[in-house]
Amino acid sequence: MTAARLSVRDVSWSPSHDAGNLLHATSFELAPGRTLGVVGPNGAGKTTLLRLLYRFHHPTTGSVVIDDDNIWDLSARAVARRVAAVLQEQPSDFALTVGEIVALGRTPHRRGFAGTSGARDKDIIDEALVRLNLSGLANRHLGTLSGGERQRVMVARALAQEPRLLILDEPTNHLDIRNQLEVLDLIRTLPLTIVTSLHDLNLAAGVCDDILLLQSGQTMGFGPPAQVLSEAAVSDTFHVVARREQLSHSNTDHLTFHLHAKGPPR
Template structure:
């Protein structure tokens, strides 16, 4: 297998460490003492079947949920001890839930990504803010949508706009929860490449194991809220593990052009 070249860490990227994190909701423990790490500039993927705890763990990382135990640290700082403003300057999240369907234009939605960097809520966008927003929309091929009302967009268009909003936030850590949902195949192939090119450390939950194999430096496999495997994609995406965790027969193949690991799937009978 041709190994993925390790990314050159961005000066803005920071190391993420999740140490012994547990998450409880309504008295039920959904995540059990999970530990993982992402070096500055790495793209790290969480994979696992539905209900395995991927989204719950990510919500803890971007502070929607507070851990029942353990810590989430970015460059050594406990994220849950920072102010909301300080966190927003360092962490951006693309969630599975879209924002409320108010009649904001696309340009206004993207500009929200600059709010943590303004001197105050009353301060308007600077010329630099406007240029960053325009550039982000161009990067996701959505600049032609700038004056459209956000609720009028298709699911895929909304996803691209929200990716642009996350990019203009200029985070040190970018958290992506199923970022390829609603996207056509061309934009699926682009979104994780865009995240890597932007430079932050990336933690992403993915259902598509071939995207995970192609774009992630390291993978963690979650099952019933626990890490059951971790390593580089070729170490983790083994037929026996995929049969046990996902209940499928997987046949590894090599991409004819890149040599990268790809998987063919069949029902396990």
């Protein structure tokens, strides 16, 4: 696996000419192998930004550049060989097995009629299944799996794509604590460039190298978590009173949130 360099240059997006921008000019650079967390309140433009990165939306202005190539200068297939996305879409139950879903990741790599799959395809699929601890479930139907298992299937499918940039949209949503931690652990260990939207700021601070803080389509901050997720910035962005506190046993920072400025004196 190789990781991609991602440059987002003055990217903005609006759904139509007369509508306002859902995302205002946004720029950042992500070095190969780094993990970026995109955080912000509901409707801040997180999903819009991700859609611009995986070539679902065409930017109104600016460009998304992956390893020196503007993604709109490449074909959809060529981009699909570099960028994989794990979205919140739930596959309908069409009786596909876990193995068959993961095999979909090979789609952009296949050539020719009916996309014959080679031995290398099979190795890659098996590797993805093993990596996500799904080998025993390869022949199970997606419909029979738990939420956490399904999420792992979708990540394995994305890895079978052999991407250099992996995009995850709220990967911990609807997962129990153990599954959340497993997904985050995976994000931490994958040698890819990763962009993920996350709701939980403390999880984001723990797992990400960089944080992009969004509010109403505006960038409120970009940089290391400790710097971007300051009490003032978080309070301002989320319209809450945020406090950075120290957990007494592990001595790690932890953000707490309150509706009103009250509580123990500081």
